[in-house]
Each structure stands twice: as C-alpha cells, then as structure tokens.
Amino acid sequence: MKIVPRNRLIYSFSPQHKPVEHVKLGEPVLLKTEDAFGGQIKNEKDSVSTLDWSNVDGATGPIFVENATPRDTLVVEILDIKVEEKGVIVTVPKCGILAEKRFKPSTRIVKVSRGYVNFEKNARIKANPMIGTVGVTPKKETPTGSLGRHGGNMDVKELTAGTRLYLPVFTEGALFAAGDLHAVQSDGELCVSAVEVSGEILLRFGLIKDKKAEWPILEAKDWFAFLACGDTLDDAAKSATEAAVEAFMREYGWNFERAYMFGSLAANLEINQVVDPKKGVRAVISKDLITLDSMLT
C-alpha cells in the first residue's frame, strides 16, 4: 500500500505540479489529509481573522495514476474515511449564503466521537465523514478551493466511504489529489464551513479507457449522480438536468422530448453547496433506470 503523508499538500490543481507518488491501477493508497484550515485553528480563540489564507484548502497529492490518459475516465473507489476527534467550524463575515447579514468571525471546536459530532451539550449530530475536495488536474491551473468538471471543492455530503467517483482525465497520469474532510455537513454547507477535520482516505484507482464523464459522476449503492456546477444554483441545476436528459436519450434511444419528460419523474435535483462562487447541484438517478455506460460519452 502506498501512503502519502499529510505534508504533501497542493493549493491548486496544476499540470506543472510534480507528482508526489506514482500508483498502479487497483493498488490501495492511503492519503493523509490536513483540515481545510491547514491545522491553524487550534482553539476557540483562533479565528479566521488571524488565518494565513495561503495555507487554506490544501489537498494531498498530486498522484500520478499509471496509464491514465486524457479522454479516459478515472474511477476512484473510496474504501474508507477516518476522521480525527477534533473538528473545527467557523463563521466568516461576508461569507456563506447569508453573507449580507452582519455577524462576527467565530470559532467552535467540537469533539467527534463514537459516531457523533458533539456541537453543544444538547445538540449532537450523527457524524457522516465525507470528502470535501477531490479531483484531477484540469488543463488550466485551478485553485483547490474551487470546483469544476475536474472535481475540486465539490462539498458533496454523499461522497462517503463505499462510493465510487468517476472523473474525466485531462492530463497524463490524471494528477489526482484529495483533502478537506468533513465529519458532518448539510446539503448546502450554509455558513461556508462544515466540521473541518484532518484524517485519512483509503482509496483505489481504476480506469475506463476512451470514455469521458462530462461532469464528475458519483456512484452510491442505489444511485448514480452527475455532479454539476454553475455561477448560480439555477445554472448548476440546468447543467445537471442537461447531463441527465442526454444520458436518458442514450440509455433508451429516446428523442429529447421523451427524455425530458422522464427527467421530470426520475432525475432528482439535489443541492451540494451554495457557498462557493460556483454553486453545486447533483442530478440523482436510481440504478434501476440508468447504466453508467449511458452516463459517459
């Protein structure tokens, strides 16, 4: 098993970055990851006003995946996610979906233990460890804090252990990186931060040759989802819908009208996050009604 340590961080996905590791298809890889703040927030007196922002949103990598070539689809099998006990959540003035309200920077340190996040004595939430940032390197350098067709800071609460992520490959070796684990996050990530934690991701790569995912595709036990984004939620919803309707046309050989109707019944638009300049919407389709092959081009 290859292990990539926590100090191998990148802050942008860039074709210029040298890979920190080369891995073979099927080989288990353990990525150790830093929290979104680079571990800078140690107690509730630390707040975002004293952060070194150049150390924020780091992702562990990049990893060169052997045989991955542009026009392939990288398969990322998330085998396990472990999160540390200490989590951090913050409010950042002028950030989040209620950015126009007046409020202060504030910090809460929470304990994650026995499957729960202890936010307050009378308010604990079931933990749901998930990956905030995961992607391959696009042709043009892109900050790890942003998202796009290459993945990135997608903040999808369903991106948990046991799922598979399909990403379009843009560069030789894919140059994959991941980080920004959350112990729990709601659909929307309303205040701009979730329970940010350091931890470990155990994963394994596969490859689908000469087939492309137009958007990242997430596979869970019972469904597939296109993970789209756009400047507004409405734009993101539109892109997710287009991807779903085109997939139905390929799956069933229908015309646009028939596939559009079917989308109205079978493609659920769900919100990933609303707090990045690019908003994220997923189109979720039951595995009864679509095959992966029709979702690729």
Place this chain on the structure above:
Amino acid sequence: MKIVPRNRLIYSFSPQHKPVEHVKLGEPVLLKTEDAFGGQIKNEKDSVSTLDWSNVDGATGPIFVENATPRDTLVVEILDIKVEEKGVIVTVPKCGILAEKRFKPSTRIVKVSRGYVNFEKNARIKANPMIGTVGVTPKKETPTGSLGRHGGNMDVKELTAGTRLYLPVFTEGALFAAGDLHAVQSDGELCVSAVEVSGEILLRFGLIKDKKAEWPILEAKDWFAFLACGDTLDDAAKSATEAAVEAFMREYGWNFERAYMFGSLAANLEINQVVDPKKGVRAVISKDLITLDSMLT
C-alpha cells in the same frame, strides 16, 4: 365525513371566493380533485397547443375551517391520497428548466397501477402519489398555479399521505383548497409537468392558535421542513436558510453565529421545483434537532 366533489374548482386563491364547504376541526374531509389539465388531455393526440388554459391548475375548494383566524396556523393532516390509473405528462415548448432548447409539444399517457408508473415498457418508476397544489387564501388574490407563503403550487414530492402541513392563516376560515395530484415527480419537476392525475385526498384540519408559520412547514415521520420560495433557486435557498437559522436561535437560545454554524451541519437545502416563475427550496431538519414550537413565531 364531508365530501367535496371534483367540479368545485377554483383557479385563484381569493378572499372573494365563497366557500363550497364548512368543516369542523378534526372532521375528515374527502376532496375529489381534477388533474392539472382539467381532464382536457384524453389521449396522445391532445397536446398543450389545443388546451383551454383557463381550465388549467384548478384546485378543489375553498373550504372554510371553523375557528381559523388570521395569525393562527392551520394544520393539514394528509390521511390518504388516491390517484386514478390514467396519468398524463407533457412537454411544453419554452417551458421547464431547459426552456431555451428547441423542442415540440408532446404528450404521453401512462398507466399507474400496482404501485408503479409505466412510462415505457422498459422504464417503469415507483409511484409516489403527492399533492402539487395545496394552500390557504392569502390577503391578495393569487393564481392557484403559483406559490408563496400561503402554499399554492409548491410541487413538493415529499407532500404525501402520512405527512402534516402547517400553513399561516390570512383570512377568516383559512379558505383552503388543494389539487394537482402527481403519481410521481422528481425533485425539480424538470420539464414543467409530472405524471398529472385526478384523484382523492382524505384530510383533517387542526389549528394552532396565535402562532404563525412564516413559511409553510411540512412534517414527515423523522423531519420538519420549511418550504420557501423565491425568484431564483438561490433566493429560495436563502429564505429557507434564514427560517432554519432563526428557528435554531429560538430552539437553543443561541446567537446568530452559533445558529448559522449549526445550519451548516443540520439543515439540508433540498429542491422542490425549478419550473415556476417562483422556485421552491425546502430546509429539512431532523426531529432530533428541532421542535415545531421553535419553527413558529
């Protein structure tokens, strides 16, 4: 039990409409409802291009609920929903989330039986009978095809038998109406129509005196949701978030910052529909983490 027949339809919620029935609190009421097209689409040769649009989006009612007074909250317990076997779905040029694409008016008649919607031979979907339009009468006349704080054409796929809906009362007797059943609809209702069916709704009214729901609130087995709307999905998401954060402040006695953080972990933003001029987003909160009392003002 009071029965309201299918021909008692309104096309706007208006304080001027005479109630078609007076009911007592706790008394079961059976509403017979017409499909969204007023039964005008009988086969696949009928399309929206030949519709009489003045007979579209009818709701059965209005019903005067005894003792309901402005500033109360009306409780609508959905005891049962029955849908007919024949469902209709259409595409309407320049409508739906992909309105800017070029496509034709088209109609599909589908059979709803044994718990499934048979869209095509090789594409059947589990039925999920739900109410598209349900609301009380606001102060100002509003078309039944639109939505707002009074409810209306909210198209929430979770509004099924076994749920409870809480609506703010604006007029004496609330003047309640419902209709527009769907045999199945995805989150988003992408193409502007779902599987539109006629049917029956069995319900019962209750009342919470001197407490107000700022937005309609839906109660399912395990969660509550604020049902907000806005001119864009982003606006609707903002309103749903504000409602959730304010409810957390009341529930836990927290300041804004603490409640905003908690929203990022515990309030899930989900999409109702994206195809009305007003888009709909719900903020879903587990019953472990909120009480109804804190959601009312």
